[in-house]
Amino acid sequence: MICCSLTSRGREEAAQDMQFVRGRADVIEIRLDYFEEPSSDDISYLLDRKPCALLFTCRSKAEGGRFSGSEKERIALLKECISLGADYVDIEWSSGASEVSSFVKMEKSTKIIVSSHHFEQFPSDLDSVYASLKSSKADIIKIASMADSLSDNLVLFDLLKRAKKESVSMIGIAMGEKGEISRVLNVAYGSYLTYGSLARGKETAPGQIPIEHLKKAYRVSSLKPEGLKVYGLVGNPVSKSRGFLLHNLLFKEEGINAVYLNFLVDDIDAFVSDFRDFFDGLSVTMPFKSSIVSSLDELDPLAQKIGAVNTVVKKKGKLVGYNTDAQGALDALLEKTSLQGKKVVLLGAGGTARAIGYALVGKVSELMIVNRSADKGEELAKELGAVHAFLSSIDWKSVDILINATSVGMSPRIHDMPIDRKYLDRLIVFDVIYNPLVTKLLHEAERMRCKTVSGLSLFVAQAAHQFTLWTGKKADPLFMEDCVLQYMVE
Numbered sequence: 001m002i003c004c005s006l007t008s009r010g011r012e013e014a015a016q017d018m019q020f021v022r023g024r025a026d027v028i029e030i031r032l033d034y035f036e037e038p039s040s041d042d043i044s045y046l047l048d049r050k051p052c053a054l055l056f057t058c059r060s061k062a063e064g065g066r067f068s069g070s071e072k073e074r075i076a077l078l079k080e081c082i083s084l085g086a087d088y089v090d091i092e093w094s095s096g097a098s099e100v101s102s103f104v105k106m107e108k109s110t111k112i113i114v115s116s117h118h119f120e121q122f123p124s125d126l127d128s129v130y131a132s133l134k135s136s137k138a139d140i141i142k143i144a145s146m147a148d149s150l151s152d153n154l155v156l157f158d159l160l161k162r163a164k165k166e167s168v169s170m171i172g173i174a175m176g177e178k179g180e181i182s183r184v185l186n187v188a189y190g191s192y193l194t195y196g197s198l199a200r201g202k203e204t205a206p207g208q209i210p211i212e213h214l215k216k217a218y219r220v221s222s223l224k225p226e227g228l229k230v231y232g233l234v235g236n237p238v239s240k241s242r243g244f245l246l247h248n249l250l251f252k253e254e255g256i257n258a259v260y261l262n263f264l265v266d267d268i269d270a271f272v273s274d275f276r277d278f279f280d281g282l283s284v285t286m287p288f289k290s291s292i293v294s295s296l297d298e299l300d301p302l303a304q305k306i307g308a309v310n311t312v313v314k315k316k317g318k319l320v321g322y323n324t325d326a327q328g329a330l331d332a333l334l335e336k337t338s339l340q341g342k343k344v345v346l347l348g349a350g351g352t353a354r355a356i357g358y359a360l361v362g363k364v365s366e367l368m369i370v371n372r373s374a375d376k377g378e379e380l381a382k383e384l385g386a387v388h389a390f391l392s393s394i395d396w397k398s399v400d401i402l403i404n405a406t407s408v409g410m411s412p413r414i415h416d417m418p419i420d421r422k423y424l425d426r427l428i429v430f431d432v433i434y435n436p437l438v439t440k441l442l443h444e445a446e447r448m449r450c451k452t453v454s455g456l457s458l459f460v461a462q463a464a465h466q467f468t469l470w471t472g473k474k475a476d477p478l479f480m481e482d483c484v485l486q487y488m489v490e
């Protein structure tokens with residue numbers, strides 16, 4: 001089940017928010033501590049208007065909440081929720097064992113959740129926290145702990161599996177950006193529910209994911225634990241990536257029991273070693289495209305030549321690295337132009353430029369490499385059998401295609417351009433950057449009526465190749481285009 005936790009400051013706002021949640025979540029958490037002066041009238045008002053089950057919480061400041069009244073008032077308010085027929089009430093274990101017991105023993109239809117929060121760090125004695133909560137005999141026990149590392153999620157998943165075996169209803173959450181994967185997968189591993197936010201910026205706890213994403217993209221309630229395939233993006237940072245939308249919607253469309261997550265990784269070797277049994281495939285982004293190579297068992301020959309991997313596939317237990325940026329860039333270009341007989345200027349000599357260079361060499365009549373660090377540009381040109389050049393020495397009248405494979409113009413420096421607009425006249429201009437979707441370079445090229453190829457088309461094309469490598473299926477280009485227009489173009 002998905003529970004939407006609301007940040008509403010009063011009952012009218014909460015009633016409005018509840019209407020938005022209708023059909024998008026199964027339970028709504030009312031945080032009474034967010035209300036200015038919560039009263040029993042507020043509780044009745046909301047229960048009268050509920051679109052689904054209501055869970056009432058009133059967190060003290062000591063537990064990360066905002067309630068400024070006395071402990072006596074807080075307890076009285078929560079007991080009033082029970083008397084008025086709330087579906088769920090959350091009482092913190094820190095309120096004391098006898099207080100929790102007084103809730104559990106009340107004559108009621110309300111389910112009691114006894115909760116334990118760890119905002120500072122992930123507890124080393126999670127089992128003893130579990131044992132204490134279990135001893136409360138509450139209907140549901142809840143443990144929410146800040147994830148210090150991605151591996152804390154694995155510890156939590158093991159505990160959820162144990163609770164399921166012992167028939168204990170448990171909610172388990174790892175908080176923070178490193179705990180995001182638990183918010184997607186906990187239900188599959190047995191958590192009674194997962195919490196989500198109404199929208200980005202409306203989180204009541206760190207790392208909450210909008211309910212819309214939990215339901216539509218991640219499909220948290222319909223992921224089946226048996227045979228579930230886990231894919232994801234490894235990088236740092238990963239929070240801006242929208243690839244999870246595309247891949248999850250593709251899995252949904254194809255009816256594949258698989259999920260795509262964002263893994264915020266600090267140490268790629270440690271990640272591959274700890275999570276090797278957990279994932280079935282990976283997308284790889286900055287800064288790990290080269291450094292992941294040493295953790296893999298095999299490399300596809302093209303990835304080997306390029307020296308960078310953007311896709312990992314698990315084949316009979318072996319991790320095999322591929323590079324789909326090369327073919328993706330070719331696909332994106334070929335949608336707009338033929339390559340035969342064309343002269344191309346490629347800006348950059350980093351990972352993406354290398355992939356594009358390998359994709360183009362032999363297919364165009366001349367490839368010129370220009371890079372800020374001339375030595376790196378020269379080295380790549382030599383390796384590819386291409387020409388190393390400087391912007392000022394190029395005969396621009398003979399050039400057909402310009403490709404920007406540098407990070408110049410990428411957010412937040414969206415007003416930067418890798419090359420003066422005077423060079424753009426008549427060219428086909430391809431910018432690999434997709435954040436922003438229309439870079440300054442593409443904007444200027446469009447103003448000069450040049451044909452343009454966007455970084456988004458590269459992104460979609462390389463993702464389609466990843467999908468095929470992982471599933472053996474061809475991604476429907478029309479469906480992908482639709483996803484992009486609906487969810488990725490803001």
Ligand SMILES: NC(=O)c1ccc[n+]([C@@H]2O[C@H](COP(=O)([O-])OP(=O)(O)OC[C@H]3O[C@@H](n4cnc5c(N)ncnc54)[C@H](OP(=O)(O)O)[C@@H]3O)[C@@H](O)[C@H]2O)c1
Nearest residue numbers: 348349350351352353372373406407410432434455458459
């Ligand atoms: N659309 C997609 O699906 C897709 C896929 C992959 C990558 N990308 C984008 O491609 C871009 C490059 O990624 P990458 O992995 O190739 O990065 P990288 O390996 O770090 O290479 C960066 C390149 O940009 C050049 N550069 C950086 N700052 C510069 C500046 N101020 N002036 C001139 N040149 C500069 C670097 O030149 P030096 O050698 O002199 O440092 C280098 O050639 C990123 O923006 C990334 O988001 C998009």
